[in-house]
Amino acid sequence: MAMQMTGDNTQGEPMMDMNVVPLIDVLLVLLIMFIITIPVQSHAVKLDLPVNDPNQVQPPPIDPVKNKVVVSAAGQVLWNGSPVNLQQLRSYLDVTQQMNPIPELHMQPxxxxxxxxxxxxxxxxxxxxxxxxxxxxxxxxxxxF
Known part of the structure; x- marks a missing residue:
């Protein structure tokens, strides 16, 4: 509250200064309400991730450094631990020969x-x-032997 204590206002005249305290109070309340209503900013990136389909067969991954072909005693051919037939083996080998640098092939019968x-x-x-x-x-x- 503003009070003027000088000798000019001794006759009971009204003060000419505006009281800004209620205005500041209202502005502070409005500022707090505005801050509360602002949504929280999140830095999330929304992605559509693939869903695992049990019916879909994934081909064995092709390692860019080395791949291992195992011929087991049971008559299976394994590409990096996954069973493949000779046609699949050929397609994987063709893919590896197109890579740069060409990955090593480790044969383990x-x-x-x-x-x-x-x-x-x-x-x-x-x-x-x-x-x-x-x-x-x-x-x-x-x-x-």
């Missing part, structure tokens, strides 16, 4: 696997013109 299947896998790798290939797990053959 089981010691008791049929040679005929191993030979078919080697023929597929030759037809796909695999450039970087190596045999791993040769230490398992020392106990076979």
């Amino acid at each position: 089981d010691a008791t696997a049929r040679y005929e299947l191993v030979d078919q896998v080697l023929a597929v790798t030759k037809q796909a013109r695999v450039q970087k290939m190596g045999f791993v797990g040769n230490e398992y053959y020392t106990n076979v």
Whole structure:
């Protein structure tokens, strides 16, 4: 509240200064109400994520550094741990040969696997013109012979 204590207002004349305290109070209340009503800003990015479909078969991933082909004793050909047939193996090998740099292919036939299947896998790798290939797990053959 504004009070004027000078000698000019001793005759009981009304004050000419405006009282701004109620105006400031109202403005502060309006400011607080405005701050409360502002929605909280979130920095979330909305994405539509894929839903897992149990009927959809995902192909085994192709590693850009190295891939492993295993011929098991049960007659299965495994590409990075997933069973594939020779046609799928050929398509995966074709994809790897188009990559830059070309990933390595590690061939690991089981010691008791049929040679005929191993030979078919080697023929597929030759037809796909695999450039970087190596045999791993040769230490398992020392106990076979």
